[in-house]
Amino acid sequence: MGLNVEERADSVATFRWVEVRLMEILAAWVPTTPEMEVKLAFGTNIWDAAQHADAFGKRAAELRLPLQHSLEPAPEYIGLLDELAAMSDTDQRVAAFYDVLLPGLRKRFVAYLDTVDTLLDAPTVRIIERILGDVDRILGECEELRAQIPAARPRDSEWVRAFRARDAGIDPIIVYRPHQSSAASPM
Amino acid sequence: MSSASSDIRVVRGVPLRCDPAREPCFTVVDDQTEMIRINDDSEASQREKLSVELNSELQSLEIAAQSLSEFPEAPWELRLGLARQCWDEARHARLASRRLIERGGWKGEFPVINQEWGVVCAVDSLLGRLAIQNRTFEAGSLDSSLELLAWWRRLGDDDTADVLEGIHADEVFHVRLANDWIERMTLDNPRAQLEVAAAMIAVKRRLAMLRSGTESRLKVTVPVNTTDRRAAGFTDDEIAELTRRND
Numbered sequence: 001m002g003l004n005v006e007e008r009a010d011s012v013a014t015f016r017w018v019e020v021r022l023m024e025i026l027a028a029w030v031p032t033t034p035e036m037e038v039k040l041a042f043g044t045n046i047w048d049a050a051q052h053a054d055a056f057g058k059r060a061a062e063l064r065l066p067l068q069h070s071l072e073p074a075p076e077y078i079g080l081l082d083e084l085a086a087m088s089d090t091d092q093r094v095a096a097f098y099d100v101l102l103p104g105l106r107k108r109f110v111a112y113l114d115t116v117d118t119l120l121d122a123p124t125v126r127i128i129e130r131i132l133g134d135v136d137r138i139l140g141e142c143e144e145l146r147a148q149i150p151a152a153r154p155r156d157s158e159w160v161r162a163f164r165a166r167d168a169g170i171d172p173i174i175v176y177r178p179h180q181s182s183a184a185s186p187m
Numbered sequence: 188m189s190s191a192s193s194d195i196r197v198v199r200g201v202p203l204r205c206d207p208a209r210e211p212c213f214t215v216v217d218d219q220t221e222m223i224r225i226n227d228d229s230e231a232s233q234r235e236k237l238s239v240e241l242n243s244e245l246q247s248l249e250i251a252a253q254s255l256s257e258f259p260e261a262p263w264e265l266r267l268g269l270a271r272q273c274w275d276e277a278r279h280a281r282l283a284s285r286r287l288i289e290r291g292g293w294k295g296e297f298p299v300i301n302q303e304w305g306v307v308c309a310v311d312s313l314l315g316r317l318a319i320q321n322r323t324f325e326a327g328s329l330d331s332s333l334e335l336l337a338w339w340r341r342l343g344d345d346d347t348a349d350v351l352e353g354i355h356a357d358e359v360f361h362v363r364l365a366n367d368w369i370e371r372m373t374l375d376n377p378r379a380q381l382e383v384a385a386a387m388i389a390v391k392r393r394l395a396m397l398r399s400g401t402e403s404r405l406k407v408t409v410p411v412n413t414t415d416r417r418a419a420g421f422t423d424d425e426i427a428e429l430t431r432r433n434d
Binding site: 023024026027028030031032033034035036039040041042043044046047049050051054057068 | 207208209210211245248249252253255256259263266267270271273274276277278280281284294304
């Protein structure tokens, strides 16, 4: 049966790290994206990522970690997010974020729900279920954006497929730490 | 953090952060004298006000986002407040854009200037930015937007006035965010107090240089909005001082 308390805490703190990183990436993109409607979509989704991070950060404290505690994911995933952050073309940013990173994260959240005892870990389950609802809304809004703004449409579907394959190939993203010597850092 | 020199440009002797990205449809100017200001009740004047509102909201979004990105060490609750502000400003820009289009305008119809962004984001301190952008510029709009609201209502455009009234309510909380955090972070912290004071002195000097020669067009004194400034965390003494300066 499922994950123990420490493993669930590690998962939640890692999810928080990822959401904070996504928030920061979107924030950095806002001033450097020329297309107004895309800029506004990024600005809106900053708040979504921040709320998700905050919910995970509060839950981390219920699982014996400090309040708003983060744990780094697997180095390969950090590298993928660094690549995401460095993208400058609008179509690449939109495709990488909304076609690859968010759906990939969605799968990881669903996999977490499939792993845990949903009664024992109900508070985390509720948080993730709400986030899944947000992700569906965000992906729907992205489709509306693309219908309106050609620059937001993917120009290189092969590149998107390759980036998606790399994202999917990083599994798991959570690094369970030996808790006696945990060197986790607050963020 | 500190801005790289390549991020800074100089206008009228004032170091400004390089402009945020804009689409080619926008004519971006450096000097207030290049802006088109229409001071009558015409349709063009109304669209011009909505264009200014749109670019102002875009800059507010960009400033909050840039600070979120450049100050990762800031307390989480403050970052959360900035993230919320990003969403608010994005909604405000959408509302202004929607209203502009409904009134027959379009993005890029009038020149835009990104001076607030340039001044605020040239400051290397988060407290300094909050003091300038939220506690000064946005607090100033709490005063001026009441007259603008009345202007739209007098022209019979209640839809625009209602939108601006909703935006105004949100802005109170952005000013409050800055006032609360400046108070918390400067309490018993002389270095933080100096940061805020230095940023305010620098911005006053820089704005004076940027506006040199345009005073007759820009210097308009509006009554202090006591109610909303109090709700935004200004003390009675601070409000009294602002009122005294206006007299």
